Amino acid sequence: MPETILGDKEFENIPSIKSKALRINLNENIYGTFAEIGAGQETVRNFFRAGGASGTVAKTMSAYDKDFSDAIYGIEEDGRYVTESRLQKMLVHEFDLIEERINRDKHPNRLFFSFANTVATIDFAKKYKGHGWLGIRYQIDPKEPFNEITLHIRFHENDAQLQQVTLGTLGVNLIYGAYYKYDQPNKLLRYLYDHIDKDKIEIDTINFSGPRFADIDNRLISLQLIKNGMTDAVMFDPEGHNILPARILYKKNILALRGSFRPVTKVNIDMFKRSYEMFLNENRVEKDRTEVIFEITLSNLRAEGEIDEEDFMDRARLLCSLGHTVMISNFQEYYKLVEYFSRYTKMRMGLAMGVNNLVDVFDEKYYRHLSGGILEAFGKLFFKDLKVYLYPMKDPETGEYVNSENLKVHPRMKELYKFFKYNGKVVDITDYDPEIMNIFSREVLSLIESGKDGWEKMLPSGVSEIIKEKHLFNYNALPEKVDN
Structure with a gap:
């Protein structure tokens, strides 16, 4: 379906936030919940304003009181609330409630989703600008397991209300991209900044999971964050998982x-x-x-x-x-x-x-x-x-x-x-x-690419085996000689 532009003519070929929310609202199958903690219900507000939200929004909530939040989502071991663990508990809890309460036989084509964020905006002293987690757990096909996109943000604006607006815009971009750009993750990533200046907010961690993202290497997605100017640094652990630098x-x-x-x-x-x-x-x-x-x-x-x-x-x-x-x-x-x-x-x-x-x-x-x-x-x-x-x-x-x-x-x-x-x-x-002391990476690389011998002993134990097995650095194993 081609994109339509409703307003925001200065952003040529970029649908407005209102038009994005409206397109989702008018899709009779997309249906889910919003749970937003820490900066108001800024994401779901855009869907209510766009019109037609009754067929999309099953529930919206903000569990601001810590005791209420703990009663709903459980107690965090470290006592913190703006964490990846908290976001995951919110997404799981709300998604499970939809599946439990909505009769699948009655609604065979419904595409369930749960959107959540947990954030801390700028403090009164304006020394700590704030950060947060947001994500979506959702279905693209009602017969498939859910997919998930989660990301961590750092605020750079100096006003809490401005941060709330930016967060709401980012939330709409995430939900819209999850449904309409899931087959192009690199584009989905760039579209997160639709109608958001990059100096307003930083995305320093993002992870994709689920059947539609089975072939995605999240480390390469991390590289896109830097290429696109969304952050200055990304990190990942020995298992290859993207991790929050903080x-x-x-x-x-x-x-x-x-x-x-x-x-x-x-x-x-x-x-x-x-x-x-x-x-x-x-x-x-x-x-x-x-x-x-x-x-x-x-x-x-x-x-x-x-x-x-x-x-x-x-x-x-x-x-x-x-x-x-x-x-x-x-x-x-x-x-x-x-x-x-x-x-x-x-x-x-x-x-x-x-x-x-x-x-x-x-x-x-x-x-x-x-x-x-x-x-x-x-x-x-x-x-x-x-x-x-x-x-x-x-x-x-x-x-x-x-x-x-x-x-x-x-x-x-x-x-x-x-x-x-x-x-x-x-x-x-x-x-x-x-x-x-006579080992230099550029000489090792030259030996590997030219198919010459002797480079293996210049590398740490086990590394040469991985290079050969995975054909890294243009390594091509020569065919073994066969005795006549």
């Missing part, structure tokens, strides 16, 4: 390793192990409150000017197979990475990097967009409780090991470098494995 980083000590990991080599893992040991020996760093993040910047995902999604998946699978948490970011400069972590924690941070990376950190060209130049960037980078753990490099021509004592930065940066070096902000990793 859940992993909140009040944690953080050790981050940035790299291309194309592929992950023994050098990368040695850098991780040695820096991790040093980080745990720092004051006030406890192992059970420490998170290690393997981070890949968006600029490192590009091939010939575009993001190569399969290449991204290759790297992600290998890092996850080694049991690591992966972060994809849009931060070219390290200080932006540190600022991002600072959203969630005031505890200690560490950055593990190689010599070439540190030399780049002291390159002025990366900071020309800042009014304060490199000094402003370094103020943001090092004013936190942060250390750089520097992994040495073996000079291929001289055989000399380059570390913090003898690395060369631009002459104008020498005194600045000395300041941070001799104030303990840059420390050398000394307990490294000299036998692996």
Whole structure:
């Protein structure tokens, strides 16, 4: 069915929020409930205003009182209400009620849904702008099991009423997309921002599940969030699940390793192990409150000017197979990475990097967009409780090991470098494995792509087997020789 435009002519080819709600209301089969906690019943309000809602809205509610909410949905173990767990309980409870109360024999074509959100808007002091979870559990075919889309948002507006309006618009876009764009998840994702400026709200986690989304890799959907400018960073766990950054980083000590990991080599893992040991020996760093993040910047995902999604998946699978948490970011400069972590924690941070990376950190060209130049960037980078753990490099021509004592930065940066070096902000990793210093990812990749031997021993245990089995990084197994 072609889309019709009702108003909002400035948004050419984008149906208005009213027309989206009306189209759903006029579909005689779509039928469900709305449960909205924390910012008013802003989503369902659009359906009532559009007209014809009586055939769509089975029930709408807001259980604001915590005791009432607990009585309906159960008590959360952590005592919090704006959580993914709370959203899931709301969706399950309300969907089950529809199936229990509506006679399927009497309504064989009904497409049931439950929409829910649980949010916290901006506080009175306007220091905490708020965040929330919203989602929909729904049927596309009455004979099929339900599908589900859930997402986490962060508000950026400075007024609670404006946040409520934005939330209501996002809710309509989600429901509309769930029913009419489910077969094009990437488009569905972009349409979530119909009539919403991207600086008003951030989507930093989204997950699709159910029979219609069985072939979707949620990690690739996460990549779309960054490509579309909906967030600056996404994270996923070793099992490949998208995870909320706040859940992993909140009040944690953080050790981050940035790299291309194309592929992950023994050098990368040695850098991780040695820096991790040093980080745990720092004051006030406890192992059970420490998170290690393997981070890949968006600029490192590009091939010939575009993001190569399969290449991204290759790297992600290998890092996850080694049991690591992966972060994809849009931060070219390290200080932006540190600022991002600072959203969630005031505890200690560490950055593990190689010599070439540190030399780049002291390159002025990366900071020309800042009014304060490199000094402003370094103020943001090092004013936190942060250390750089520097992994040495073996000079291929001289055989000399380059570390913090003898690395060369631009002459104008020498005194600045000395300041941070001799104030303990840059420390050398000394307990490294000299036998692996000649391993470079780009050379390993070249060997893999050319079908040559010898690259397997340069990678951590088990990684080469995965590359061969999954044919990662353009690996093509040569046919085995057959004896005559």
